[in-house]
Amino acid sequence: MDFEFITARAPLFGQAARLTVTLAFWGIIFSSAVGLVCAVIRFYRVPLLRQAAAGYIELARNTPLIVQLFFLYFGLPRLGVVWDGETCAIAGLTFLGGGYLAEAFRGGLSAVGRGQIEAGLSIGLNRFQLLRYVIIPQALAVALPAISAAVIFLMKETSVFSIVALPDLMYVAKDLLKEGYSGESNLMLVASYLVVILPVSLAFGYWERRLRFAGFGS
């Protein structure tokens, strides 16, 4: 193991990790928004939009991210739309993640009892207030394990971003492999992903336990 090599290249991995985190962050924020909108549309059975949402969710969940990125990066320009690598990466992750998070949110929403909704209505809450004060807090508690799984899955999926020429963790590691330091590169790659993803995973675990203590149900 060449520790000199590792210390010399660590900043490179640090930079790449920052890019991965930034792209994952925005992708997941936008995914959540898309997912929430789709889930609420399906929850309220909004005609037409509901079918559109269902179609989108199937498409997002049943095509690989790498294919979605290919379309955005190499396909869209043929239609006259040219996006840079970062935009494609965030858009691609949002497209994929929106589908997964929509399903996670939907599971939570459908777990909120009819009686809870009627109790909310009976004190005069409007649709928006009902979502905000009654439905979403309870749905979130139920959906949290699924949301956590989806978020971590999306963070791992960022490893295909190098195909749109972004110097993320995978890209940097592949570069170093060419120099022949395969053991060191692999170690740094694994360590970098752990450093990025493990805290998120632990944070979700903590949040889930806290909500469990808050004691939903019954």
Add this chain to the structure above:
Amino acid sequence: MVNSQEILKIKDLEKSFDGVPVLNRLTLTVKRGEVLVVIGPSGCGKSTLLRCLNGLEPVNGGQIVFEGQILTSFQTSWSRVRQRIGMVFQNYELFPHFNVLENILLGPVRVQGRKKSEALEKAEFWLNRVGLWDRRESFPRQLSGGQKQRVAIVRALAMDPEIMLFDEVTASLDPEMVREVLDVILNLAKEGLTMIIVTHEMAFARAVADRIIFIDQGVIVEDSPPETFFENPATDRARRFLNIFQFDGVQRGSRGTGPKTVPVRL
């Protein structure tokens, strides 16, 4: 012309589920300050009636007029109407993620836009009345069924409703907790709050009611003062229904010492 005595007027109300009629041209007028108890066999449409009154079920025909306002209209703003019609459910339906006080303040503060301090004062008043002010920070899961139901009643009262609807609010409670909830309702009756109460507690019905209606198959079969209804029901159907709650003349069984009666106080 609005008769100021009448708070609620229901005329020819029709409601069916999947083509099966549940309420059959039901007609009923409730006066201000009146305590109306609704009695009838399971599935006769009591809950459906209450749920139509605050828009939880869309109706198929007829008219509901509340304080001169026609509720059976496409333009009804239910969010506004429901602020004036309190409802208490069989299964409490407190919000599990809010504590007692948050459950109570949600409506007055977020829906009615009242000042928090003012809403809090009112919550304190009612919680003291039902003996639960010291539980204001508790979460629903930390309360007994009877306590939860008393909080649910306060949650509805905190909105200052003009009429309260109670749908079998003691039906899910253990017997020893029934009384504490019924006492709260009895006190509200004494103060002249207009209420429509669905219950299977016959002794309570008799004590609290100004008027009893007996519903069977979606129509009002009897409409009379409690004494008349319990002592001298006009219809066979009501008499048969009331007999379910009577043990007079029931044989004690093989080991019995001859016929014995166990009268139930009504």
